[in-house]
Amino acid sequence: MHHFNYVKGELYCEEVPVREVAEAVGTPFYLYSRRTLTHHFRVFDGAFASVPHLTCFAVKANSNIAILALFAAEGGGADIVSGGELFRALKAGVDPAKIVYSGVGKKVEEIDYALSEGILMFNxxxxxxLEVVNERAARLGKKAGIALRVNPDVDPETHPYISTGLKENKFGVDIDAAIEAYSRAxxxxNLDIRGVSCHIGSQLTKLSPFLDALDRLKILLGRLEMEGIDIRYLDLGGGLGITYRDEEPPHPSRYAxxxxxxxxxxxxxxxxxxxRVIVGNAGILVTKVLYTKQNEGKNFLIVDAGMNDLVRPSLYKAYHAIQPLTRRRRRTIVADVVGPICESGDYLAKEREVPDFQPGEMLAVMSAGAYGFTMASNYNSRPRVAEVMADGKEWFVIRRRETMNDLVRGEVVPRSLKKKKE
Ligand SMILES: Cc1ncc(COP(=O)(O)O)c(C=O)c1O
Known part of the structure; x- marks a missing residue:
């Protein structure tokens, strides 16, 4: 369920007409629904009410601190993959004792930072x-809580770029080597073994890969028990898919x-x-049509958002629905919806049947709340867009649009390159 609906032909986010926000902040911008975010978090977390659990929102999906603060207030923790994400989570008020740190390439400084903040565990x-975390913990006079991220070698049946639990992927420790790794740990x-963790991929639309992975983890847990290694946390990662088009992923309650x-x-x-399952359908990207044209009989809608703002279509050939801000009867055309970036791969939709949009009209790219803004870049020196949160009848800018000065922040021209005055 989400809160993006048409009222008398106008797209609303909760009780806010999207057009009103667009007129105030300009385009493009991301718009999130607070009610949807809260609802999704509660549905997921609540589905596990019968067992002891922690819901650690994967910060990489959407790392705006207002959104992290919302989940922290709901009692959520965080799954982080960098020092930067730790900084954000702490700034948003996430309890360090509910933070798990994943990622194949943790740097010494990042490990030290996480140790000094007292996170729950390093995956x-x-x-x-293992050796590096132990050594850093010894230096800081701490014990590091750890889980081993095991690679259960199951096929999540998703896009290869977001599949992580197969043997050939770079993630985790081979499940067959796990006992040896735990014995080493x-x-x-300076290590305190706390858990076993696993994450097999993203945008999964079936339960069977999760259950196959769980079966393998249960065998591992049995073996660890026999070895006298006490496991208190079982981290099953993320990965539950959402409906972008016609996928029918299991509802969180069925998954649970x-x-x-x-x-x-x-x-x-x-x-x-x-x-993704928490934030994906809680956000949209609003963009404006700049130009329309035909090349070789093919229709193009050129909009002011590009792959630097939302890279998923270019990167994964991902589908995002395109909807008008104002719905009215008119003909449709088949067009490529493309951005202003100088790359042929810069598109938001390909050969899509869309309303016959005219220059100046605005449209919404739906289901853009996950891996949208967090994957945005400044490519082509485009300032990153604003992020807005609707809350009932109100709305708030939760990240202002970047300025030209933001683009060059931190850059320095050496004196020897400065043009001398004649
Ligand atoms: C270790 C880990 N945990 C959690 C997630 C979140 O996955 P999703 O957004 O599919 O739930 C990811 C994403 O790839 C991940 O790599």
Whole structure:
């Protein structure tokens, strides 16, 4: 369920006409619905009410601190993959004891930062990382909570770029090597083994890969118990898909039922790292048509948002629905909706049947709340767009549009390159 609906032909986000925001902040911009965000978080978290658990929102999906603060207020934790994400989570008020740190390439400074803040656990992805985290913890006189991210070698049946749980992927430690890694960890004095973690991919639309992974993890947990290694947290990662077009992913309550059914006897606190399922359908990208044209009989709508603002179509051939801000009867055309970036891959929709939009009209790129703004760049020296949150009848800018000065912030022209005055 989301809160983007037409009222008398006008697209609203909650009780706010999207056009009103567009007229005030200009285009393009991201617009999120607070009610949708809260609802999605509660549905997911609530689905696991019968077992001890922590819902650690995957910050990479949407890292705006207003959104993180909203989930923190709901009792959520955070799944981070960098020092920057840790900084954001802390700034938003996330309890460090509810933060898990994933990622294959944690740097020493980032490890130190996380240790000094006292996060719940590092999801360790290699033997070398075990040694480094132990060594840094020793230096700081701390014990690092750890889980080993194991790679269960199951096919999540999603786009190869967002599949992470197959043997050939770079993520995690091979499940067959996990016992050896845990034995190694048990001998390192500054590590406190807390959990087992796993994340097999994103935008999963079936339950079976999750359950296959869980079966393998249960076997591992049994073996660890025999080795006398105590596991208190089972982190099952994120990955639950959403409907962008006609996908029918399991509802979080079905996902939860299946997991709880398969694992409720385990004496662990479950950790989940949902991203997309919480924020994906809670946000849109609003853009304006600049020009329309035909090349070789093909229609193009040139809009003011590009792949630097929303890269998912270019990167994954992802589908995002395109909807008008004002709906009225008119003919439709088949067109490519493209941005202003100097790349042929810069598009938001390809060969799509859309209303016959005219220059100056605004449209909404739907389901853009996850991996939208967080993957935005300044390519072509385009300032990153504003982010806005609607809340009932009100709306707030939660990130102002970047300025030209933001574009060059931190850049320095060496004196020797400065043009001398004649
Ligand atoms: C380790 C980890 N956890 C959680 C997530 C969130 O995944 P999703 O947004 O599909 O729920 C990701 C995303 O790829 C991830 O890499």
């Amino acid at each position: 360790i992805e290699s033997f070398q990382e 048990a001998r390192l004095k 039922e299946a997991i709880v059914d398969a694992a409720q006897e385990l004496p662990v606190t479950f950790v989940f790292e949902p991203g």
